[in-house]
Amino acid sequence: MLTEERHQLIRNQLAADGKVLAGELASRFGVSEDTVRRDLRELAKAGQLRRVYGGAVASAPFAAATLSQRSGHAVEEKTRLAKAAVGLLVAGQSLFIDGGTTNEAIARAIPRDIELTVATNSLGVASALTDRPLVKLIVLGGRYVPDLGTCVGADTLAAVAQLGADLFFLGSCGLDVARGVTAFDSAEAEVKRAMAKNSGGIVIAVTNDKLATAAPYRVAGAEAIRHLVVEKTAPPATLADFQSQGAQIHFA
Amino acid sequence: MLTEERHQLIRNQLAADGKVLAGELASRFGVSEDTVRRDLRELAKAGQLRRVYGGAVASAPFAAATLSQRSGHAVEEKTRLAKAAVGLLVAGQSLFIDGGTTNEAIARAIPRDIELTVATNSLGVASALTDRPLVKLIVLGGRYVPDLGTCVGADTLAAVAQLGADLFFLGSCGLDVARGVTAFDSAEAEVKRAMAKNSGGIVIAVTNDKLATAAPYRVAGAEAIRHLVVEKTAPPATLADFQSQGAQIHFA
DNA sequence: GCATGTTTTGCCTGTTCATGCAAGAAACAG
DNA sequence: CTGTTTCTTGCATGAACAGGCAAAACATGC
Structure with missing residues (x-):
């Protein structure tokens, strides 16, 4: 054998x-x-x-890969980050939310009594918002990538191009002051760039292990980050760097 | 275990x-x-x-209250219908699947080892298929309607227009020989019509209570139905009517 | 043929994980 | 209010696990 x-x-x-x-x-x-x-x-x-x-x-059962594999890791931290992140929301706003377990946690943390318009290419985010009666949900379709839990490709880009949003909750793969926001996948980065372009401000919520790391594909520069939601234990030096680039820091 | x-x-x-x-x-x-x-x-x-x-x-019933109420209704029947319906599938086919609890049951019944391309506007169907490694999943985005569990609207129609499929699994609201396939919602019917137009054949799986009923919006004539999957207890007279219109009858 | 290095495999050791049980707390029903 | 059911917590046990080690099988070089 x-x-x-x-x-x-x-x-x-x-x-x-x-x-x-x-x-x-x-x-x-x-x-x-x-x-x-x-x-x-x-x-x-x-x-x-x-x-x-x-x-x-x-591999990659939707709720299992996106949620168990990665999220088994730091559920409490992400839940805390999510709670802090939804504090930024104002009734009537429109949002882009892309993929990632942190963004799924944010979607779940969105209160039921706030009126929002949310456009997302993440099935996890979408399904979390289906029972929010006041959230107008727009699904950004396209080719579904199991590893990412999101839709990407030309169809997705076309759908994003037709929309605009006040805030963009960017699920970050890597975050570094010099290299900016980076992603592991080319198609994923493309969608993120499109969302960034059509939104009024970028919100990023990250656990400490994402800070000061970078992935191959560049999404946006550090100066594009409007709000950065981090854990209380995040290294102050790194935060100061982002702050000097114009980011507003929020502690979970 | x-x-x-x-x-x-x-x-x-x-x-x-x-x-x-x-x-x-x-x-x-x-x-x-x-x-x-x-x-x-x-x-x-x-x-x-x-x-x-x-x-x-x-936590997030894809099918809102209205739908989950219905889904408790005839779970076993729908599972049986679904098993019979997936028997029609051939490896390599491409499918449209729209919304409805029966279609969600069909999606769950699709075996893991068959290669398919599936385009759907239903979040429930999409999430059921995310863990099928051999299924290429295309999400048809648009405005999400909680009551239907599906995306509809201009964006959805545009996405459907760019695709074609061998079979269309049509989640039927009403089914009558004279009035054909009918739906309760105008926008929903519009998407169903687009899918029907771009597919090679329509498959409908229905429980008995849908037979010989009609809803306001017309989707397709009875003659457009290629395969009709029904319960063993379905009234033979009604089935004969559909059969005379060219439908092939399959018993669950 | 013989020696040497690599790969594969099974076994051993300490560690981690899943599970069931028991006891106390909380939620529910009457 | 009282009894019952369900839930959480802590704990003990056995199964599953990773890493190290050595024997066997294999390839390679002299």
Whole structure:
């Protein structure tokens, strides 16, 4: 039984069942569970599955990848950031909200009694807002990317181009004073740029681990940030840099 | 039974029924109620449901109150219809799927190992398909209507106009041989008409209570229906009428 | 053939995680 | 108000886990 052979069989079962159990695979392949765990670890590293306790599941289930995988990490922090971020909202405003777990937390934190117009390309944000009776929700369609949880592409850009918003809640992947706001994906960055262009101000809420990091694709310069929502424990020196670029700092 | 698996099943039942009971889940999963409560707590923390005494309810019912009321109605029937309807699918096909609880059930019933391209204006359908790795998902954006759970309007129509599909799964509000397929909402009907125009064939899955009823807005004539999926208990006379108009009948 | 280095695998060790149980708190019903 | 159900918290146990180590299988060079 070749290693590669096992990998293929694991992929097959994942495609069919959506999940695999480490112990079951071990007995089926006639190898130790350690070997199976190693296989799963490698496949997970290659992004072909998502490792869970006891086995693995198919990667990027919407609510699972966007919310469990990443958000298992710092749920409380993001919830706190979200609460502080919605404090910036004024009734009657129109917003762009793009993807990311922090933005989903913000969407959930939006109170039920505030009237808003929200345009989003994130299914997570959209679904969080479906039960807000006073929120007029505009879904920005396009090609859906499971890894991002958002729609991107020409259709999305065209939809954004027809809209304008007072604020843009930008889900940031990297945030650095010198390099500005950056994203990991080209198409994603494109949509963010379009939203930034058509909005009156950018709001970014980030956990500490995003501060002073950068991703390949540039979205906007640091001077474009109007409001920056950060944790109380964020390094003051970094914050001072952003402040000198015109950003208003808000602590969660 | 993986923890993640239970979470997924809970999410599924919430999407289908709008609520879950802790005790019922415990016996169904074969675990203690404490474990289920822990699951529910975690999912609630991630914003995927709202915890209530005795169980949990959907936090953001894609289908608002009106829709979730209906969805509790005939869950088993709709699941059976959905299973029969997905039997019509062929790998590589492209589909339009619009809104409605039956269509959401169909989306959930789509197997994980079939390659498809799906364009939908329903957030419920879209979110059901986000964890299908082989499904290329195109979200048709626009103004979101909570009562329908779908996007409608000029933006949606424009997006539909740029696409074509082999089949159109039409969520029907009324179905009558003389009046054809009808909808309750003008904007909704408009989108359905556009999808019908750009698709190679219409598939309709309906419970008995929709048969031989009509709503104000006309979507398509009875002769436009290629496949009609119905319950075994559907009145044969009505079915014969549709059959004479060229529809192929499939029993769930 | 022999020696050497690499890869794969299984086993061991300490650690982490999921689970069920028990006890007290809170919510509900009558 | 009282009893019951449900919930949270803490804790103990066993399963699953990562990392280190050594043996076996394999390839490579002399």
